[in-house]
Amino acid sequence: MKARAAKALVFVTLLAALFTLASYTWTTSKALADEVKPTFTAISFWGINESHALMAFPGGSLLPLTVVIYYLGPVNLYNVSVTFKPSYPLELVRGQPKPSAFSPLLQPGAALRLVSLYNVSSNATVGIYNETLDIKYYVQVPTPTGGTTLIEGSQEVQFQVAITGYSKIAIVGYSTYPNVIYAGDLAALLQAYLINEGNVVASNVTVKVIPTWPLSLLYPNMSVIRLGYLPPGRVVNVTAPLSIANVSEIASYPFGYFRVPEPFNATVYLNVSYAGGSALIPITVYVRPSAHFAVINVYHGDLSVGSSNVYVTVELADVGLDNASYVTATLLPNPIFTPYVPSSENPLLAVDFMNESLGSLTSGSYANVTFVVSVSSGIKPGTYYLPLLLTWYQPPTMQVMHQVVLVPLSVGSGLQLKLPSGSSSNLALYVIAAVVVIILIVMAVVGARRR
Numbered sequence: 054m055k056a057r058a059a060k061a062l063v064f065v066t067l068l069a070a071l072f073t074l075a076s077y078t079w080t081t082s083k084a085l086a087d088e089v090k091p092t093f094t095a096i097s098f099w100g101i102n103e104s105h106a107l108m109a110f111p112g113g114s115l116l117p118l119t120v121v122i123y124y125l126g127p128v129n130l131y132n133v134s135v136t137f138k139p140s141y142p143l144e145l146v147r148g149q150p151k152p153s154a155f156s157p158l159l160q161p162g163a164a165l166r167l168v169s170l171y172n173v174s175s176n177a178t179v180g181i182y183n184e185t186l187d188i189k190y191y192v193q194v195p196t197p198t199g200g201t202t203l204i205e206g207s208q209e210v211q212f213q214v215a216i217t218g219y220s221k222i223a224i225v226g227y228s229t230y231p232n233v234i235y236a237g238d239l240a241a242l243l244q245a246y247l248i249n250e251g252n253v254v255a256s257n258v259t260v261k262v263i264p265t266w267p268l269s270l271l272y273p274n275m276s277v278i279r280l281g282y283l284p285p286g287r288v289v290n291v292t293a294p295l296s297i298a299n300v301s302e303i304a305s306y307p308f309g310y311f312r313v314p315e316p317f318n319a320t321v322y323l324n325v326s327y328a329g330g331s332a333l334i335p336i337t338v339y340v341r342p343s344a345h346f347a348v349i350n351v352y353h354g355d356l357s358v359g360s361s362n363v364y365v366t367v368e369l370a371d372v373g374l375d376n377a378s379y380v381t382a383t384l385l386p387n388p389i390f391t392p393y394v395p396s397s398e399n400p401l402l403a404v405d406f407m408n409e410s411l412g413s414l415t416s417g418s419y420a421n422v423t424f425v426v427s428v429s430s431g432i433k434p435g436t437y438y439l440p441l442l443l444t445w446y447q448p449p450t451m452q453v454m455h456q457v458v459l460v461p462l463s464v465g466s467g468l469q470l471k472l473p474s475g476s477s478s479n480l481a482l483y484v485i486a487a488v489v490v491i492i493l494i495v496m497a498v499v500g501a502r503r504r
Contacts, residue, residue: 092125095186095212101168110218110253112175112329115146119168120212122154122186126161130190131203133159137167137186142177142216146170159190175329179219186210220255222247222325224334225288233450234297235343236314236374240271243293245323245336248286255283255327260291263322267298268338283327291323297340304372306417308349311372316342345373346380346443348460349419357465359430362393365439367460369411370419377445377454380411382422385440385457389432389464393425434466 097120099107109116122135137152139145145152146169154165188210191203230242249255258280262270270276271294278291302315323334350368371377384392384407392406409422426439438459447454 091128091130091190091192091206091208093122093186093188093208093210094125095120095122095210097121097184097212097214099215108218108253109173109214109216110220110251110329111142111173111177111179111216112220112256112327113173113218113253114256114328115170116173117168118143118171118214119166120152120186122165122167122188122210124159124161124163124165128161128192130156130159130192132157133165133188133190135165135167135186135188137169137184139171140184142174142182143184143214144172144174146172173216173329177216177329179216182214182216183211184214186212218251218253220249220251220253220283220285220327220330222255222258222283222327222330222332223250224248224323224336227336229338231452233452234338234340235447235452235454236300236316236340237343237345237454237456238340239297239299241295241297241338243295243321243336243338245291245293245334246288247283247291247323247325247334248288249283250285252285254285255330257281258283258325258327261324261326262291262293263324264293264295265320265322267300267317268319268321269296269298270294271296293321295321295338304374306370306372308370308419311345311347313345313373314343316340316374342374343447343454344371344375344377344414344416344445346370346377346456346458347372348458351460351462353462355465356428356462358432358434359428361427362395363426363428364423365390365426365460365462366421366423367439367441368419368421369441369443369458371414371416373416376413376415376448378413378448378451380414380420380443380445382409382411383407383442383444384424384426385442387440389429389437390426390439390462391429393427428464432464434464436461436463438462 097118099109099116099118101117101119103119107116120137124130133156135154139152149169152167152169154167156163156165159165186209187207189205189207191205193201194204196202225246225248227243227245230244231238234241247260260278260280262276262278264270275294280289283289300315300317301312304311304313317340319338319340321336321338323336325332325334346369348367349370351365353365354363356363367382369382384390394406406425409424411420411422414420439462441458441460443456443458445454446452
């Protein structure tokens with residue numbers, strides 16, 4: 054019994070000694086490993102070649118990022134693994150493997166590389182962002198027994214990622230066609246000139262044209278213009294055809310009240326969106342006052358069906374809000390009224406008879422033009438309109454303007470035989486026939502006596 058107790062005591066004592074030795078060995082090895090703690094540093098650049106680095110920008114996609122981990126020493130490392138889990142504003146492109154690297158032996162001065170494709174959040178701002186690498190390794194340390202063992206270690210190494218690229222789309226100017234839009238114009242062309250003031254290509258550039266009343270898009274289905282890519286410093290032209298609503302006001306003159314086109318200012322917004330940014334660009338479109346004409350009096354001779362060489366005098370007034378220079382009235386070809394040309398004249402001179410000059414008119418003044426016309430013989434009596442095309446130069450730009458005015462003219466029946474209706478009309482026909490017969494008989498008798 055005493056022998057068994059003695060053996061058990063020896064066994065327990067041996068286990069305690071072994072445990073103490075192992076604990077001492079691990080503690081000593083850990084202390085030695087801490088004394089030779091490896092030193093790492095890491096840098097990053099966009100691209101796969103540092104000599105041809107790219108610039109990342111908010112909203113950028115499929116951008117390659119290279120991370121280089123340098124091991125500075127002091128001892129060799131074994132089974133080194135490096136992993137990178139990107140954080141905002143970086144997002145690993147879907148389908149890309151988790152960025153990692155492995156080396157069975159890493160000597161001082163060596164380096165590891167991680168290359169992967171990333172998207173940059175469109176909400177990011179230009180700046181420097183901190184990211185972290187997880188590094189695990191084994192370091193070889195001596196044991197108290199004279200051998201060596203591998204002790205696992207790990208570190209977190211920070212590095213910086215630069216988001217220095219940016220796109221900025223702005224307007225450098227705009228123009229309209231015609232160069233000056235005047236009241237009374239029904240349509241115009243707006244041309245805006247956009248530039249990328251940033252340092253990287255703007256991608257997915259889209260421009261939405263939003264006009265405000267009384268302007269609208271002439272072709273509503275062309276409200277969105279897709280430009281695609283816009284390189285830095287490049288100017289691009291965006292064209293929008295505009296429709297102008299008929300805005301008018303009442304103008305008062307001694308000879309009457311008239312509704313005339315009204316000048317106004319309106320805004321067209323360009324809503325520009327692109328990867329990593331957007332801009333709302335307002336453009337003011339100015340519609341200037343202009344001349345406008347109205348017929349205030351008409352004088353003419355006897356206008357009847359089939360008549361010719363009839364003088365028609367039209368009194369035209371500038372009832373608009375501005376003056377008109379070098380006004381010309383042109384009789385437009387129409388099936389009812391044609392310019393009269395005497396048979397002794399060359400028919401080609403009809404062009405000269407179709408144009409009359411009014412000179413220059415100030416707002417509120419008037420002048421007369423006279424045309425000599427022929428009336429179609431194939432129409433019924435009634436009121437018809439004589440179309441006149443008025444052409445003038447609009448001060449101060451002397452832009453050519455046009456307006457068509459319709460002059461109402463009453464056309465009578467002329468000399469026609471009108472018979473009453475009903476039974477009395479039949480009697481009248483009989484009477485007329487009898488009179489004709491009597492005249493013929495008398496003429497025959499007179500002729501016979503002369504023989």
